Amino acid sequence: MSKMSKAIAVLGVVAGLGVAALPLSSYAADEPYSQSTSADVQVGVSGAISIEVDNGATDADVAKNLVDLGQIKLNGDIVSKGLKVTVKTNAGVQSDVAYSLTMTTESTNNALVNENGIELPAGVPQQGTSAWGYTVGTSLTDATKDLTGWAAVPGKGSTPAELKANGNVPSATHSEDTFVHFGATASTGQREGIYKGTVVFTATVQ
Numbered sequence: 485m486s487k488m489s490k491a492i493a494v495l496g497v498v499a500g501l502g503v504a505a506l507p508l509s510s511y512a513a514d515e516p517y518s519q520s521t522s523a524d525v526q527v528g529v530s531g532a533i534s535i536e537v538d539n540g541a542t543d544a545d546v547a548k549n550l551v552d553l554g555q556i557k558l559n560g561d562i563v564s565k566g567l568k569v570t571v572k573t574n575a576g577v578q579s580d581v582a583y584s585l586t587m588t589t590e591s592t593n594n595a596l597v598n599e600n601g602i603e604l605p606a607g608v609p610q611q612g613t614s615a616w617g618y619t620v621g622t623s624l625t626d627a628t629k630d631l632t633g634w635a636a637v638p639g640k641g642s643t644p645a646e647l648k649a650n651g652n653v654p655s656a657t658h659s660e661d662t663f664v665h666f667g668a669t670a671s672t673g674q675r676e677g678i679y680k681g682t683v684v685f686t687a688t689v690q
Contacts, residue, residue, distance in 0.1 A: 531575050533583060533653070535687050538568045540624045553616075556670040562609045564628040564667035566621060571651060571687045572659045581653040582690040585662055586644035587618070587637060590682035594639035596668070598677030606636035609669040616668035616679075620647055624663055631665055637683055644686065651687070 537549045553563045573581045595603035596616050607615030617634045653660045
């Protein structure tokens with residue numbers, strides 16, 4: 485090989501290396517070197533139960549927690565109205581929740597009281613007697629004639645009425661309903677007026 489041909493071959497190699505180096509220099513300037521890592525985030529939500537009440541009213545102006553028994557006829561039959569008490573839980577899908585459901589009046593005085601301070605006493609409602617009480621039914625719309633087992637609502641501080649001793653919120657539905665009915669009667673000597681009182685439901689996890 486002549487000296488001229490050797491010189492050309494060497495120049496060709498140098499030129500090739502120069503062209504190949506240009507894209508590497510450009511990439512390094514546009515895309516900085518980086519690395520990534522990860523972190524875990526965790527938070528706990530405590531298990532809890534809650535209670536809701538619903539009187540079944542469809543009128544938006546009627547409070548869901550109002551049980552209006554309407555008008556009592558003196559010496560007449562029992563008037564009654566139901567209330568659905570729903571116990572709910574946020575427990576996991578694998579866990580049923582056992583609980584008890586009880587009730588008392590909000591006050592130590594368990595009578596219903598009218599605007600003049602006259603009382604309708606707690607007791608077993610029956611014709612000829614002034615009394616108001618409760619029983620547990622099977623639906624929100626049980627007929628009064630089908631309800632039995634009436635009893636007085638205990639006052640605050642007394643032994644609560646046990647509405648459900650062995651309640652169980654299924655994991656599949658996360659809720660369970662109890663239907664509490666309130667009833668009242670009035671004797672001929674009961675003064676007129678609107679008689680009011682408040683009951684308190686308590687669900688306790690077992």
